[in-house]
Amino acid sequence: MRIHADRERCVGSGMCVFHAPDVFDQDVDGAVLVRVSDADPERDDHVQRAVDGCPTSALSLVQASVESSDKDGREGTISRL
């Protein structure tokens, strides 16, 4: 599973960082950054809360196979710090 962040939908609430500070961050404008894009079972609960708690549903968990179709990043990209 990978974490997919749609930065166009993001309104910079920071709820993801609140729930999973090891996984998410915000850029200087407050928009989401995914620091570790592969979901880790140990952090699953926090990541799930971040995904569920995003006020604009900008986060999703995608299967690796599905993710390849998003590779061109036409819909928001996964960013790393």
Next chain:
Amino acid sequence: MTDGVLAEEPIDYPTLRPHPLRPPEAFAELRADRPICRLHYPGGAVGWFVTSHELGRAVLADSRFSSRASSLLFVDRRAMVESMAGAAPPGVVERYLHGQSREERLAAHRELFPTSRGDMLSQEAEGHSRLRKLHTGYFSVRAVRGWQDMLERIVGECVDAMEAAGSPVDLLEMYAKPVAAKMTCEVLGVPFADHARFTEPLAGHIDSAVDTGESDLERLQRATEALREYVMGVVARKRREPGDDLLSEIVTNGDLDDDELTGAARLLFHAAYETSTAQISLSAYALLREPELWQTLRDEPSLLPGAVEELVRYMSIVQPGATRDALEDVELGGVTIRAGETVTISLLAANHDPARFVDPARIDLRRDTNGHLGFGQGRHMCLGQHLARLELQTALRGLIERFPDLRLAVPDEEISLPTRHDYSFRLDGLPVAW
């Protein structure tokens, strides 16, 4: 099912509390029976009222609902406007309350409450993102962490002052208000010496909405004008001499004109000061009226972040809740909300939904509060929520550390809280002793 609900008589917004800290009992009955029901609005319009967590969250997160024009239908506005009769220009109150068309009521509303172009709460889509994006970097979790030292210094000054004044004191006046005012001044970049220029008009706003029978439109307009004048001056100053603060950042980095800037800044003063004052004082009150809660936090300070979430859930201080207009027909909870209809979500009712929070009327400092709607939800979710969390945690920790044996100085029944539900939730005073 839809027909059944439509056939039901619309309700009036429930306002009667069994106890000042308890939600109106009607919320529980409605939630169990019809969690979305028809509600009377000013002017005889009928819309919807949501009392369950599931449906409330759904509306707030759904982009088919807009907050653009709906603030005019805030239920507290109705009470406020009703109390203005006699003071307002002839006919305006009448047109607002009983106008034949929505347009007529909107026009009357604009006369009574001039709207502000810079207020992002009443904007949607590009207009909203343009305003919100100017602020978000300043309120990110990372940015807020940088304010920890500032908040600790402020809290230190305020507990010192409280201690110097000597037991007993009014915690609202001696602590909650100064902490909130100093924080507002620091974040927005205005000198603390200025604070009465915004705290007094904001108090005027609240008081003029209170159903005392002596409310008057002139007082509200005077307060509004005083605040606008002050904020315009601040904006002009920031244009001339930008500093290292939020307002300077918005003035410098944005393309807002002075009118928009004034509206944006006014919202910030309002949001930063009033909510903090209310939540700090109400939180302290809730902890002191059940002293075992206070002791628990004193003995286990690591519970503080969770305790703050629980107190935000429990109080849900934005009493009238959130109001949205449907942009298209929406099927929700077995009913059809027609395009143009207004929906009010009671955040308090949603946060006291037993389906989401077990035994919701109990303050449980260890509760999993995940998903509470105390800071709203959706794209208008509270911009300053992380700052609010840190401010509340720091303010409560400062009190607990300096006054471990703090207690109410009067019997609980003498603490004055609004008994009606449709106004800003706040204390009128909180006498404490140590």
